[in-house]
Amino acid sequence: MTRYESRMHTASFAGVxxxxxxxxxxxxxTPLIENPALNALTGGRVLLKxxxxxxxxxxxxxxxxxxISRLTDEExxxxxxxxxxxxHAQAVACAAKILGVEAIIVMPADSPKVKVEGVIGFGGEVRMYDRYTESREAIGE
Incomplete structure (x- = not known):
């Protein structure tokens, strides 16, 4: 599996x-939808994405x-x-499936059933863990 460590960085306009x-x-x-009720409540124009x-x-x-699309072929x-x-679990499984990449999604045992089913539906392999007694990183190795 590809190990990619998150690094904090400052976003830039060029990066966006x-x-x-x-x-x-x-x-x-996705569309922006104006909300008249929120407009009235705030006295401004409110658009919801x-x-x-x-x-x-x-x-x-x-x-x-x-x-995921930036990974090398080897990765x-x-x-x-x-x-x-x-x-995030569902999004990774979805993107990976489209790109033909195997995805293992490590999820707490108390994850919502609909989220677990969503990951499976997108072709991700779900590995459950007990968030109170197990290390998710150890499960993902």
Missing amino acids: RDAARQIAGQAVR AENLQRAGAFKFRGAWNR KARGVVAYSSGN
């Missing part, structure tokens, strides 16, 4: 534009696609591992 190019054609351009219409049902798909061949109990 690069990511936008990387996800173009894969991520759904309908990210529930995104692939895998959440904005997390954008990041999953951006990262893709090793597969990916993600640790999540929700939308």
